[in-house]
Structure formats: structure tokens, C-alpha cells
Amino acid sequence: MALISKGDFVRDPWRRLADEEAFPENGKLIVSYERLDNALKARGANGDIGVFIDNTLEIDKLTPALPKLGLIAIAFPSFADGRGFSLARLVRREGYRGELRASGRLLADQYAHALGCGFDTIEIPDDLAQRQDETQWRAAIRVHQRTYQRGYISSGSILDARRKATQ
Amino acid sequence: MSINHSNTVSRINSPKTTYQYDEFDKDFIRERVAEFREQVRRRLEGSLTEEEFRPFRLMNGLYLQLHAYMLRVAIPYGTLTSQQMRRLAEIADRWDKGYGHFTTRQNLQYNWPKLIDTPDILEALAEVDMHAIQTSGNCIRNVTADHFAGVAADEIEDPRPTAEFLRQWASAHPEFSFLPRKFKIAITGATHDRAATLAHDIGLRLVKNTSGDVGYCVIIGGGLGRSPFIGKIIREYVPRTELLAYLEAIMRVYNRYGRRDNKYKARIKILVHEKGIETIRAAVEKEFATMDHTAFQQDPQEFERVAASFVSPPYEALPSESSKLTKARLETPAFDHFVSVNVSEHKIAGYAIVTVSLKPINGIPGDATSHQMRILADACDRFGFGELRVSHEQNIILPHVKKDDLFALWQTLTAADLATANAGLVSDIISCPGLDYCSLATARSIPIAQAISQRFSDMARQRRIGKLGIKISGCINACGHHHIGAIGVLGLEKKGQESYQITLGGDPGFSASIGEILGPGVSADQVPEVIEHLVDFYLAERHETEAFIDTWRRLGHARFKDVLRREGEDGADI
Ligand code: SF4
Numbered sequence: 001m002a003l004i005s006k007g008d009f010v011r012d013p014w015r016r017l018a019d020e021e022a023f024p025e026n027g028k029l030i031v032s033y034e035r036l037d038n039a040l041k042a043r044g045a046n047g048d049i050g051v052f053i054d055n056t057l058e059i060d061k062l063t064p065a066l067p068k069l070g071l072i073a074i075a076f077p078s079f080a081d082g083r084g085f086s087l088a089r090l091v092r093r094e095g096y097r098g099e100l101r102a103s104g105r106l107l108a109d110q111y112a113h114a115l116g117c118g119f120d121t122i123e124i125p126d127d128l129a130q131r132q133d134e135t136q137w138r139a140a141i142r143v144h145q146r147t148y149q150r151g152y153i154s155s156g157s158i159l160d161a162r163r164k165a166t167q
Numbered sequence: 168m169s170i171n172h173s174n175t176v177s178r179i180n181s182p183k184t185t186y187q188y189d190e191f192d193k194d195f196i197r198e199r200v201a202e203f204r205e206q207v208r209r210r211l212e213g214s215l216t217e218e219e220f221r222p223f224r225l226m227n228g229l230y231l232q233l234h235a236y237m238l239r240v241a242i243p244y245g246t247l248t249s250q251q252m253r254r255l256a257e258i259a260d261r262w263d264k265g266y267g268h269f270t271t272r273q274n275l276q277y278n279w280p281k282l283i284d285t286p287d288i289l290e291a292l293a294e295v296d297m298h299a300i301q302t303s304g305n306c307i308r309n310v311t312a313d314h315f316a317g318v319a320a321d322e323i324e325d326p327r328p329t330a331e332f333l334r335q336w337a338s339a340h341p342e343f344s345f346l347p348r349k350f351k352i353a354i355t356g357a358t359h360d361r362a363a364t365l366a367h368d369i370g371l372r373l374v375k376n377t378s379g380d381v382g383y384c385v386i387i388g389g390g391l392g393r394s395p396f397i398g399k400i401i402r403e404y405v406p407r408t409e410l411l412a413y414l415e416a417i418m419r420v421y422n423r424y425g426r427r428d429n430k431y432k433a434r435i436k437i438l439v440h441e442k443g444i445e446t447i448r449a450a451v452e453k454e455f456a457t458m459d460h461t462a463f464q465q466d467p468q469e470f471e472r473v474a475a476s477f478v479s480p481p482y483e484a485l486p487s488e489s490s491k492l493t494k495a496r497l498e499t500p501a502f503d504h505f506v507s508v509n510v511s512e513h514k515i516a517g518y519a520i521v522t523v524s525l526k527p528i529n530g531i532p533g534d535a536t537s538h539q540m541r542i543l544a545d546a547c548d549r550f551g552f553g554e555l556r557v558s559h560e561q562n563i564i565l566p567h568v569k570k571d572d573l574f575a576l577w578q579t580l581t582a583a584d585l586a587t588a589n590a591g592l593v594s595d596i597i598s599c600p601g602l603d604y605c606s607l608a609t610a611r612s613i614p615i616a617q618a619i620s621q622r623f624s625d626m627a628r629q630r631r632i633g634k635l636g637i638k639i640s641g642c643i644n645a646c647g648h649h650h651i652g653a654i655g656v657l658g659l660e661k662k663g664q665e666s667y668q669i670t671l672g673g674d675p676g677f678s679a680s681i682g683e684i685l686g687p688g689v690s691a692d693q694v695p696e697v698i699e700h701l702v703d704f705y706l707a708e709r710h711e712t713e714a715f716i717d718t719w720r721r722l723g724h725a726r727f728k729d730v731l732r733r734e735g736e737d738g739a740d741i
Contacts, residue, residue, distance in 0.1 A: 056423075080222060080305070082345025086422045089342060093459065107219055109206065116341030131214050143202050146195050148335040151462025152342070158191040158335075159469055166472075 001103075002129035004111075004122040007138035009129070014050055014071055030073055033057065040068055052103065055083035059090040066096045073123065076104025085117040092118035108136040112144035116152040184317075184554050185246045186331045186476040188296040195338065196293045199300055203227045204286035226306055226344070228274075228299025229285055233606045238277045238285055239302040240292060244312035244330035244354075245273040245557040245564075249544040252555055254295045256540035262288050267540070269525060269533040269561045271597055271648055272351070273311045274302050278604055300338060305346045307337035307418075311353045313361045314558035317477065318520055318566045320512045324373045324381050326356035328474035329410070335473075336411055343418045347425035348433035350418075351390075363559065365389045365398040365679035366651055368435045369417065374404060382406045387417060387447070388439030391645035395681045396436040399444045401451060407470065409455075412463045416455040420447065480552035480567055485517025489570035502577050504630065505588040510573065513566075519573060521551075521565040522558070522590040523580060528624045529617050532598040533561035542583040550576045560597055562590060592629045593637060593702065594620035597648055601641025601658060608641035610658025610665040615639055615694050622695035623702075632702055635715045638673070651675040653716045654698060655682045667694050671701070671727055672719050683724050686731055697731065704730045 003012040016030045017023070023042055030050040031039045039049050050071025053062065062072075072091055074084040088100055102114050103123040114122060124132075146161070147154040188196075203223070210220040224230075228239040240255070247255075255275055259267050262284050263277040270276055280288060292298055302309050310330045317325040333352060337343070343350075355362040356373040364370025370386035383405045389398025405413045417435075424442075426432045439447050496503040511520040523543065526532050535543075547555050547565050550572045556564035568576055580586040589595045596619060599605065601612030616639055623629050638652030642659070649655030655670035667689050670682030689697055702715075704727065709718045719727060 079219065080345055081427060082305075082343070083423055083427075085342045085345065086419050089419070093457075107215070109202075109215075109223055110345075113341045113344055131216075136209070136214060139205070143198070143205075144339060145198060146191060147341065148195070148338050149340060149342075150465070151459065154341075158195065159465060162189070162191055162472075163465065163468075 001123050001125060004124070004134075004137050005120065007111075007134070007141045009134050009137075012123070016052065016073075028070065030071060033061075036065060040065065047098070050099070053087075055081065055087050057087065059087070059094060062091070063094050066091075066094055069096070069098055071099045071101060072096065073101040073103045074119075076102055076106050079105050079107050079110060085113060088114075088117040088119055108132045108140040109143075111137060111140035112147075112154075115141070116144075116147065116149075116154055118153060183476070184478060184480050184552060185248065185327070186473060192335075193293070193296065196296070196298045196300070199227070199298065199339070200286060200289045200293050203289060207282065207286055222304055222345070225304030226301055227285070227289065228302040229280075229282070230303055231606070232278070232604055233602075233608075234604070235279050236282055236285070237604070238280045238288060238299060239270070240275045240277070240297060240299045241302045241309040242273045242275060242297075242557050243309055243334050244316065244327045245314045245559075246316075246327060247555040247557065248295075249548045249553040249555065251295045251297055252540050252544040252547075254291065254297065256537035256544070258288055258291055259537040259540070261291075265538075266534055266536045268531075268600070269535065269557050269563070271533075271559045271561060271599075271646065272309060273314075273557045273559060274309060275557070276600075278600075303349075305348050305350075306344045307340065307346075307350045307352065310334050310337065311351070311362060311367075311559060313355045313357055314556045314564050315361060315511065315520060315566070316356060316556075317479070318513050318515075318518075319357050319359075319361075320514045321358040322356050322514070323358070323375060324356045325477055326354040326362075326371075326373060328470065328477050329356075329371065329373070329383075330354050331473050331476075332411075332470050333414075336414075343422060346418075346422055347427045348430065348435075350421070350435070360676045360679075361558075363648070363651065363675040363679075365677070366391055366395075366648070366675060367398065369414065370398050376404050376406075380406065383410055385413065385417075388436040388444070389679075390434050390436040391648055391650045392434065393431060393643040393645070394437065394440075395645065395650040396440060397679050397681065398436075399439060401444065401448050408467050409460075409463070411466055412458060412460055413451075413455055416451045416458060419454055419458075420450045424450070480554070482515045482518060482567070483569070485569065485571075487516035489517065489573075492570045492573055495574040499574070501581075501588070502574060504626065505577055505586055506573060508588045508592060508630065509590040515567075517570055518567050519570050521568050521573070521576065523563040523565065523585050524587040524589050524595060525562050525585075526589060526595050526616075526620065527584055527587045528589075528594060528620045530620075531613050532596050532616050535563070539583050539585055542579065542585065546576060546579050549579075560591075560595060562595070588626065589629060591634045591636070593623050593632050593635045594629060596620060596637045596639060597652070598639040599641050599647035601639075601647075605641060605646075607644055608658070609643075609660040610641050610667065611691065612639045612641035612647060612656075612658055615656060615658065615667065615691060618692070618695045619698055622699055632706065633712070633714065635702070636673075636675075637698070648675070649673070650681045651679065652682060653714075653719070654701065656694060656698075659688060661688060665691050667691065669694070669697060669701075671724060672716060674716055686728060700730055701727060 045068035047070035230237040353362040353367040354371040372384040386398035551565040596616040598616040602608040639656040640647035640649045651673040657668040669685040673682030
């Protein structure tokens with residue numbers, strides 16, 4: 001897997017724990033939603049625990065754990081499945097401030113969408129990272145310079161810019 | 168590569184009657200063109216696979232059809248300037264085969280562009296503030312509106328400012344660009360529904376509440392396709408200040424819960440049907456109550472800014488009757504017919520709305536040559552304040568023509584084979600491209616439309632029959648809207664043969680209904696005859712000026728079925 005942050009391919013400080021793997025003493029770990037309660041009990045809320053969730057999870061199932069989490073990874077089973085974008089919005093709306101990661105076959109062409117909905121990092125499989133290298137992800141940040149929506153994260157809201165221009 | 172013919176420059180004195188792109192809008196579409204150019208390059212070098220490239224080419228209007236690519240250009244809320252129409256003609260000449268096809272969703276399709284040329288075509292469009300953004304793909308599509316918007320005599324408010332407001336909001340939406348399926352919004356501001364709001368994923372109707380404030384009645388879950396549904400009201404009244412928030416709530420519920428396991432069950436109509444409107448309403452209202460509304464606080468100012476663009480042209484103060492018109496009608500019967508059929512009431516005295524039919528007898532419904540596009544552009548500069556409309560019936564409208572000028576306009580149109588006096592009549596057929604172009608088709612539809620229009624080529628007979636909508640689709644995807652045609656024709660394939668299923672009683676308006684199947688399918692050459700029998704029966708049975716649909720409703724479906732059964736007994740193979 002390759003991890004993209006701010007357009008760069010970066011080293012991943014987190015490790016995804018397989019469900020059958022024993023629970024290690026330390027290190028930043030991403031566990032499945034099913035193991036989340038136990039993981040938090042074992043390690044406490046020091047921000048070293050992250051969770052990997054399906055894009056169909058109901059947000060209220062996650063809300064109590066949000067302040068304790070250091071990372072939330074939302075699965076993108078295919079690039080065409082946009083449920084993760086809405087779920088990211090809900091996670092942010094619930095006040096989550098930690099790292100929000102999109103994990104799956106996301107394309108560089110969707111980078112702006114992901115950032116707009118509140119994701120920080122994107123995790124893609126290696127074969128995709130080979131075809132869509134760092135230069136493409138860097139370029140993708142600049143592609144959607146201006147957006148029409150409000151309330152989404154964007155480098156340039158057209159509506160705000162317009163208001164400024166006319167004031 | 169831009170086109171810089173001097174004739175593209177808008178006439179200096181043509182007034183601005185529609186939304187004017189500011190530098191931000193222009194930058195936005197230029198950015199999209201640059202993005203697509205890059206995507207085409209990355210597709211060709213292999214960074215994107217065909218499957219990955221697909222949603223992005225669709226979002227830019229580029230479809231792969233039976234023989235070639237097809238580019239679908241948006242004509243938001245059906246409004247075009249003469250300058251834009253000329254540009255469409257230039258593109259048809261330079262990159263296509265000299266014509267274009269106007270669709271049932273206020274788009275224009277070019278059937279023969281090359282992939283490698285499309286970024287240049289999009290750039291040529293961007294120069295005149297046009298684009299192909301979201302005319303295809305699983306995203307919010309081009310927002311359509313009543314083609315008589317702003318000029319109709321029965322209007323509460325012009326729906327186009329709202330449509331433009333929504334166009335901007337829906338463009339490259341970060342959250343709603345990868346929906347379960349396509350999403351279509353239509354809006355009307357009139358008391359007659361010319362935008363088929365009950366047949367869309369979201370239909371919006373401008374309404375007034377008890378204190379006289381204008382807001383929106385919101386309808387969801389309408390749609391045609393293989394499982395047709397009439398939309399249901401989700402909320403009777405949403406104030407303007409809340410519109411975007413309310414739509415965002417609907418979109419979020421749909422994006423999260425719409426089915427993704429089966430593309431034929433992925434539209435919001437299926438979600439509404441399976442869960443029930445009550446459940447969906449509760450989910451939307453809950454989301455609406457929970458979401459942060461501060462993001463929408465500036466909406467009213469933004470709406471006002473957009474609305475201020477849609478100014479009325481400088482109408483002259485004229486008497487409501489034109490003696491020139493009366494005289495010409497008396498002298499020239501063909502013109503008189505044209506006026507009685509293709510000319511509608513305008514809200515301003517002394518003006519009229521003219522429908523230019525793109526359905527000449529034996530023609531291809533919705534097709535226009537580049538020459539005809541230029542004639543229309545010139546005609547609206549001369550007679551119509553430089554503005555045109557495209558209707559979902561695949562016709563072109565000149566929305567503001569002085570009654571005094573109607574005769575001169577008619578002469579111009581006649582010379583370009585654009586004066587067919589059949590607007591709304593039996594030969595004003597809506598038809599999808601069908602097997603001649605479409606890779607999904609199970610049967611031909613254009614030749615069927617041509618055969619029907621030939622069968623009824625006697626214009627006097629057509630006028631006697633009166634308003635009657637025939638709609639034809641070449642497969643169950645129903646792009647020709649056959650479900651809401653008073654007479655619908657659906658082309659299927661049975662044992663390697665084309666078979667046409669006929670439905671009766673469809674209605675696109677406020678009293679919307681889905682047509683009922685008449686009986687077993689018939690062959691291509693029987694379709695005109697069957698329709699003729701149905702029409703003859705209607706003529707014999709109708710009360711005075713009763714419309715086909717009303718006679719059908721009064722007598723019931725069974726009586727119409729009987730007509731064919733009797734014919735069958737007489738030996739026709741029906
Ligand atoms: S109805 Fe079918 S044949 Fe006609 S355009 Fe749509 S998909 Fe193609």
C-alpha cells in the first residue's frame with residue numbers, strides 16, 4: 001500500500017492489525033471495528049489506536065469512541081462508490097479532529113473530492129500507485145482550485161471569493 | 168485550439184437576458200477543460216485504465232456509442248444565446264458531420280466526435296460559457312426547466328435563477344459526484360408543468376406559502392426507465408433560504424442508502440419505493456435538522472446575484488393585437504396554421520412565443536443542421552432579442568417575438584425547412600436515437616417516428632386531431648419518455664425481431680400518469696397503422712375539444728384495447 005499526504009507519498013506510521021493477529025504492546029495500530037472496544041480497553045485513549053470501518057457504518061456506532069481515536073480509515077471498495085465521502089462528512093461533523101484516511105482504489109482524480117469532504121490521507125494499493133505516481137497526486141491538488149460549494153474544505157471557494165470581490 | 172470567427176461575437180446591441188458568467192464561472196469551466204485534457208492524456212499513456220477513465224469522460228459528457236463517441240453538451244435550463252447557437256453550429260461543422268441532435272433533457276449531442284478532439288471542442292464551448300459538465304455519469308445532471316420560463320403567462324416565478332443556482336451548487340460537488348446512479352433535477356415555476364417534474368429524481372415547483380413567500384414544493388423518486396415511478400411530494404414547502412440545505416440532506420441520504428448492488432435498482436425512485444416515502448422523509452428531515460446550516464447563510468445573497476442576471480429584454484409597449492398579424496393570417500393560410508399551432512401566449516402584450524419544430528415530416532426528431540442552427544441564431548438576433556430555448560420536446564423556442572414580426576420570421580423559417588406547423592401535434596414525436604446510434608437499444612426508434620409522421624403527413628388531419636403526444640424509446644431505459652406519452656411506443660426485441668409495445672394514457676404534467684400497455688407487441692411496420700386506428704377511434708368518440716388523454720380516461724383503457732381486438736379479428740396481425 002502507498003500512503004499519500006499533502007500530495008506526497010509518505011511512510012505510514014500506522015500498522016493495520018489483521019483480525020487474527022495478537023495485540024502488540026505498543027505502536028500505532030489500526031484495528032477493525034469489531035476489535036475496537038477491546039483495543040481501546042487494552043491501550044487506553046492515548047491516540048495510538050485507529051479504526052478501519054466500512055463505508056456503510058452508522059455514525060452513531062462510532063460517536064462514543066471518536067475522542068479516543070488517533071485515526072479513522074474509511075474503506076473505498078471501488079473508486080465509483082462514493083459513500084465514503086458522505087461518511088467522512090459525518091465523522092467530521094461529529095467533531096472528530098484526528099487523521100481521516102480514505103483506503104482503497106481511490107484515483108488521483110478524486111483527491112480534491114476526498115480533501116473537500118475532510119480526508120487527510122489516501123491509502124492506495126501498490127499497483128495503482130505505480131500507474132498514478134506522486135506527480136499525478138501533486139497535480140491533482142491544484143486541479144480543483146475553485147469550488148462552488150460552501151462548508152467543504154477547499155483552497156478557493158468561488159462563493160467567498162465573489163463576496164470579497166463585490167465588497 | 169479556438170475558433171475565432173468574427174460572427175461568433177455577440178451583437179453589441181443584443182441585451183443580456185440570461186445568466187452572465189463572471190470570471191469565477193469562466194475560470195471554473197476552463198479548469199474543468201484543462202483537467203479533462205490531462206485525463207485524456209493520462210488515459211492514452213496508461214495512467215488511467217478505460218474503466219477508471221470512464222466516470223471522468225462521462226462527467227464531461229463523453230459517451231461511447233455504437234459506432235463512435237458521442238459528446239453531450241449541456242444547455243442549462245434550455246437557455247441559449249444566438250452567439251452560443253452559432254458556436255454549436257461551428258463545432259458541428261468542424262468536428263462533427265455538420266449537425267447536432269437536441270435531446271429530451273435540454274442537451275445537444277454530437278454523434279461523431281473523436282476522443283482526441285474533445286478537449287478542443289470543450290475549449291471552444293468554454294469560450295462562449297458553455298460546457299458538457301455532468302451531462303452524463305452518476306452525478307447530478309444538467310438541471311432542466313420549463314422552456315417557457317420567464318415568458319409564460321401562467322408563471323409564479325421564473326425558474327431559471329433557481330436552476331442556475333443549482334447548476335453551480337451541483338458542479339464538481341466534492342461529496343455527490345460518485346452517486347449510486349445518475350441524478351436528474353427539473354424545475355418549473357408555472358401552473359402547467361412543462362418540465363415533467365414528476366418524472367425526475369427531484370422535481371421542484373415554485374409555490375407561494377400562505378404569507379405569499381415564494382418557496383419550493385419538493386418531489387422525489389420520479390423517473391422513467393425500466394421501472395417507471397411518478398414522483399412523490401417529500402415536502403410541500405421549503406423556503407428559498409433552506410433549499411440547498413434541504414437538497415443536500417436528500418442527496419446525503421441517497422448517497423448513503425441508495426442501492427449499489429444492482430444498477431437497475433440504484434436510482435432514488437427504487438430507494439423511495441422499497442423503503443417508502445415516509446421512511447425517506449423521516450431520514451431526510453433528521454439529516455436536515457442535524458446538519459450545520461451556517462454554510463448556507465449566504466445563499467439568499469448569492470441567489471439574488473444570480474437572479475439579477477435574468478433581466479427581461481427591453482420590450483416595447485405594444486397593443487395586444489397586431490393588425491399586421493391578422494392581415495397576414497388571412498392572406499396566407501399556411502402561416503395562419505403555423506400561428507395557431509406553433510405560437511403561444513406571451514405574458515407581455517404584443518409579443519408571442521414561437522416554437523420551431525425540429526420534427527419535419529419524415530425527419531429525425533431533434534436533429535438540426537449547422538445551417539439551421541445559424542438561421543435560428545440570426546432569426547433570434549433579428550426578431551427575438553438574441554435568445555433561444557430548447558424544449559424537452561426537442562424543439563427550439565424563440566421566447567420573445569413581436570406579433571408584428573411573426574410573418575417575417577415565418578418566411579425566414581420556411582426557407583430553412585424550419586416552419587413545420589406541428590408543435591404538440593401527432594407528428595411532434597419525441598424519440599430517442601434507438602438502434603441507429605445507441606449501444607443499449609433493442610430496436611430502432613427514429614425510423615418508427617418517421618413512419619408515423621409520414622402516415623399523418625396530412626397537416627389538416629393533424630390539426631383536426633389536435634394536441635397528442637407520441638413518445639418512442641428504443642429500449643426499456645426509456646430515454647424517449649414513452650411512459651408519459653399519451654401514446655407511448657417501446658421498441659423491444661423478441662426472438663431476434665423488433666417488437667413494439669404500445670402504451671396509452673401517459674401524462675407528463677401535474678396530473679402525471681404512467682401509460683398502460685395496450686396488448687402484445689406489434690412489428691415495426693404495424694406501428695403506424697395501430698396508432699392510426701387508435702386515433703380514429705378517439706376522433707369518433709371524443710367530446711368536442713377533449714384531449715386524447717381525457718377521452719382515454721373517460722372511456723377507460725379497455726375500450727381502446729377493444730379497438731385493436733376488433734381489428735385483429737378482421738385479419739390484421741395484432
Ligand atoms: S431508450 Fe434505450 S435505445 Fe433509446 S437512447 Fe435510451 S438507452 Fe438508447
